[in-house]
Amino acid sequence: MKCPDKESDALLHFKAHIEDPNDYLSSWTTNDCCNWLRVTCNERTGHVSKLDLGRYGFKGQISPSLLNLTYLNDLDLSVNSFNQTVPMFIGSMTRLTQLDLSSSLFIGTIPWSIVSLTKLTNLDLSSNSFSGTIPWSIGSLTKLTDLDLSSNSFIGTIPAFIGSMTQLRSLRLDSNSFDGDIPPALGNLTNLKRLSLRYLNDGCNLSQVKHPYSTSFVNSSSNSSSLIFSLSLGNNNLNSSMYHWLFPLTSNSLWQLILSDNMLDALPEYIGKLCSLATLSFSNNFAVGKFSDFLTKLSGCTSVGIQELDVSNNHFTGSLSSDIQKFPSLVYLNLANNHLNGTISEKVWGLDTPDILDISSNSLRGVISESIGKSKLRTIDLSNNSLEGVLGTSKSHIVSDIVPDEFWNIFYGGISFVCHIDEWFLSFLDLSNNAFTGEIPDCLWHFKHLKVLNLGHNKLSGRLRASILSSVELEVLYLYNNNFSGDLPLSLRNCTKLTFLDLGANKFSGNVPVWIGENLSGLYLLSLRSNNFFGHIPSQLCELENLQILDLSMNNLNGTIPS
Structure with missing residues (x-):
């Protein structure tokens, strides 16, 4: 079916009001807009159903001519440079089910007219310069499954009405300036798979979250088979008192846990019982003690499946021991900037799975074993330690990122070992x-x-x-x-x-x-x-x-x- 003239004209009017210096829309010339780049039409009716104009760097004004696309259900204007407020007429595009305005330099507040977009299932307003509080109109979008308001300048408390959006599977509120506590009503989000509250600019005092939140989540989620898959709580001044309410949010469905950039001094043993956990970020905290003791807390079923472990910038001591063999799926291990002061076990170089090992900026000592030549590691960083010795006739597939500081790790001799x-x-x-x-x-x-x-x-x-x-x-x-x-x-x-x-x-x-x-x-x-x-x-x-x-x-x- 051919695109209706009314809709072709609407798109040409839109094109006339934006700046397209790279001429991405050069195909927008003929009458049949169904053949134009980034325009999708319904095969049966010919009406424009999807407009994908993201990642083009357009500037200018968004024309209200888009209202003539009366059958549009998917609008993507992300990664542009509109530098304006979101036009009020956006609320009249009531057939929209997906709206992506992320990373397009939008300013001001979210227009109240968004209340009319009751069919929306996906709304992404992230990485703009929105300010003020989250408007009540967002709470009326009860069909939303994915809501991303991250990386803006929202203030005030996280509104309790988000708890009524019970279809949400992904909620991102990170990198804003919220204050107050997490509302207990979020416990009603029993379908939530991903929750990100990172980088709230020290506003939300997550360390003071009370038991009602955790209790309500447990009670409401106990009848649901869907639990959180990804939980991001980085950079929120959390201390170890938060573990009492973190526990109810964890389950064997959790595969990613971000606790970096906080004030945590230890890890609770229940983390080691998360059998699906694949990524744990614990960097930039205040953990103390031997690294081997930290690994012991993860030695439950977590040790079987974890693939990425970042504990850099803490205060761990001791050696990099053979205990690491208990983590057969590990592909990334970052221990940089700790206080490791022992040796590196020869068995580290015999691991089958790791790709990247960073143990730079510690106080590790001893001679580097020639077994490094048999390692399957693709990237190794041993810099800024007290290691010594010659690399010898290494046969490692990769001996890269070995970046010793001139005051530490002084290797000597020839470099013929690279020939192996x-x-x-x-x-x-x-x-x-x-x-x-x-x-x-x-x-x-x-x-x-x-x-x-x-x-x-x-x-x-x-x-x-x-x-x-x-x-x-x-x-x-x-x-x-x-x-x-x-x-x-x-x-x-x-x-x-x-x-x-x-x-x-x-x-x-x-x-x-x-x-x-x-x-x-x-x-x-x-x-x-x-x-x-x-x-x-x-x-x-x-x-x-x-x-x-x-x-x-x-x-x-x-x-x-x-x-």
Whole structure:
């Protein structure tokens, strides 16, 4: 069926009142709007049923001509730059079931006319600049299953009328400026799967939530098979007294629990009995004691399925022991910025599932076991510890993100161990701030997916060889503060994806190559400072249109600076 002329005209009128600098709506020209980009029509009647104009960065005014789309039930105007209040006429689009106005710079208050959108099931007003209190009209939208009011500037208390919206499955109120306590009426939301109350700007005193809330939730949810799947309570000044009301909100349906950025000093043992928990964020709290004791509290059925565990920025002590083997599904473990002062168990490197391990900024000691070469870990960060020793002949698939601070973790010797890394896995290698010596082995240039190479602040020497030709995927090359010498190899010009090239503080010599300007057009930073380059600055450097930082200082250059 062909789109009615009235609806085509309405859309053309809408287009005429917005700014579309990238001409995304160039297809909006013919009479049949059903063939236009981001317009969906009913196949039987031809009426416009869906308008998806999100993520285009439009500006301008929203035309009331949209009211002529009388059969529209899905409107998405998200991620634009309208910078206006939500027009009052939006309340007359009574067939809408889904309305997404998120991230579009809307200001002011939510219009009271929204009370008429009684068919709405999904309403997303997040990430705007709405202010004032949540209007009573929201409470009349009793068919809502998903309500997102997060990341605005709402004030006042969280209204009790939200508790009457019993169809809600997802409720996000985080990142606002609410005050007062959580209303007990929220306990009526027995279909809730996701509740996010993070970042309430210290306004809602969640630590003072009383038993009526938890009691009402237990009583109302006891007859329901649907319980919360995701619970986000981060950044709310919570202390451990909150666990008495958190307990009734937890069940074996909970798969994500966010408790980060609070004042919690421990974890209750009932968390270890949440058999479906896959993600636990406990970072930026005040937990003390041995990390092994913390793991013991999670060693119930939680240990079987948990995949992501973030306990960074706490006060844990002790070792990274073999207890970690009791968590067979773990793929991400972050222990950074604690006070771990023991050793790393050799069995850590034998785990089957982890992809990422961050134990940086602790006081771990001892020699790094050569078993790290057999590890299946894809990303490891051991920086800022008191570890010692040589990496030896590591055979690890990935030895990346090993970023030692120059005052800690000083590795020494050559870097030939990288030749034993599987070339198909390595994309990021940072061995900076150490005392590595010798030349760069040829094998390093043959890693097919290497994009970032940081060897800065070492004692490496020798010439860069022509074999660098193989590193055509390289985007970042940082060799600052070593003892490299000689001319820059001509083969470097084939690394056309380079955006960051820092060869400063070495002993490179010769002319500044003209091919840098001719071939490396993507460069954002170029530093050749503190070397032995001589001659003129080639005018071809002026062709580097993306260049933001250029440092040629402390060489033996002469002549004029190209205009």
